[in-house]
Amino acid sequence: MQPTPLRSGEDVFKIEELRLKKVIELGANIINRRISRFSGWKKSSIFWNFPYWSTKLIRHNMMHIKKNFFENMFNTVLDVDGKTKDNPKSREDLKELCRRPELHVIDGKYSKAIYTLKEESKKLLCDG
Template sequence: MVSDKPPTNKSGEDILREIEALGLMKVTELGSDAINNEVSRTSGWRKRSILWDLPYWKTNLIMHNLDVMHIEKKCI
């Protein structure tokens, strides 16, 4: 029988601090390929998502819950 408790949920702020401490770069930044490849070998993280730049992203409880206002195309 498994008696281990599930891991605690990390907040968005905790995850962002972890990513920033690792030195991950956004894919759009120059030189990010080499740095992100090196970091991903030891950490398990591949890149720093551009979604972290959204003002509400680190406070989202569900990270796949997006604000339609930021991603919806305006059709004329």
């Protein structure tokens, strides 16, 4: 059995001609079901609205990259234990990368980064 041929972004974007409805649009199920019978496409993804989407070879990776970036930033700003990227190992790397001794680990200790939230700010953020 032959593998499915790799489609370029331009090939994928020809699906706009099918006029699939977004899932949240009224009547999308009925219209998309009818279109999918002859095209194989079931819905119009919100990701196709991104300007760079057609140039990406593996388009689904962008979703994972954005998710991972958000989680790393969020966990670091909230200083989530075991999840933050501001840790002794990263601070050791700063000795080679950065000439800011106030950020270096000294005797196993280091100061919290200025962008981490204090307890009151964390509660305010989470409670809304």
